[in-house]
Amino acid sequence: DICALYPFTAKYFNEFHKRTNLKADIDISGTLGKIYIQKLELNIPNYSRVVLSGNCQRILSERNRWAKINIAGKFDNLNWAKSTFIPVSLQKDIAIPALTIDGSIGLHGSETSGFITLATKAGEIKLDGTLNGNVEKYDIALNMNQFPIDVILPTSGFKSITGTLDAAGKGFNPLSKGSTLTCELNIESLGLNKNTFEGVSAKV
Numbered sequence: 001d002i003c004a005l006y007p008f009t010a011k012y013f014n015e016f017h018k019r020t021n022l023k024a025d026i027d028i029s030g031t032l033g034k035i036y037i038q039k040l041e042l043n044i045p046n047y048s049r050v051v052l053s054g055n056c057q058r059i060l061s062e063r064n065r066w067a068k069i070n071i072a073g074k075f076d077n078l079n080w081a082k083s084t085f086i087p088v089s090l091q092k093d094i095a096i097p098a099l100t101i102d103g104s105i106g107l108h109g110s111e112t113s114g115f116i117t118l119a120t121k122a123g124e125i126k127l128d129g130t131l132n133g134n135v136e137k138y139d140i141a142l143n144m145n146q147f148p149i150d151v152i153l154p155t156s157g158f159k160s161i162t163g164t165l166d167a168a169g170k171g172f173n174p175l176s177k178g179s180t181l182t183c184e185l186n187i188e189s190l191g192l193n194k195n196t197f198e199g200v201s202a203k204v
Helices: 005-018 078-087
Strands: 023-030 033-042 048-059 066-075 099-108 113-118 124-132 139-146 157-171 180-192 195-203
Touching: 048 099
Parallel strands: none
Antiparallel strands: 023 033, 033 048, 048 066, 066 099, 099 113, 113 124, 124 139, 139 157, 157 180, 180 195
């Protein structure tokens, strides 16, 4: 039904159809003024499961809209998606490990905020940030704890990384005179081939 309504999605759902049926469990009530999402679950057995919940208000008003959506997901096998989303020339260099996602996304007027944790068996990444599209302003805090780069990029030579990245700026065009960016990277440890680098910092 989704492909019938939105034909451009057909190429993405072809892989779903080859493997199993996409199952949905949806409990949503309210109006466009107030939407209550008790549960929106998408499940591909043996591959992935994502559950959303939360509330939305005045969603059609760009100035006054508000939303908070909680997200929890478990992805046991996403490597099948490489043939759809990743160029053939890169597929052998990229792997997608089993992972979980947990967090929330908020919307207040033109500002979007969120806190997301992406975890594998070996380590995790936590992302906390805000984005305002109207004024092109953003603020991002990334925390990496033993995140296994080698599991995702097995031919890169990188191992796991622990550290933080903080960035804030205004303007999406780096060539514009009005664009600004401050960025600070602190690496507690980073494995590369047979070496481990510690205490690396950079600030822009």
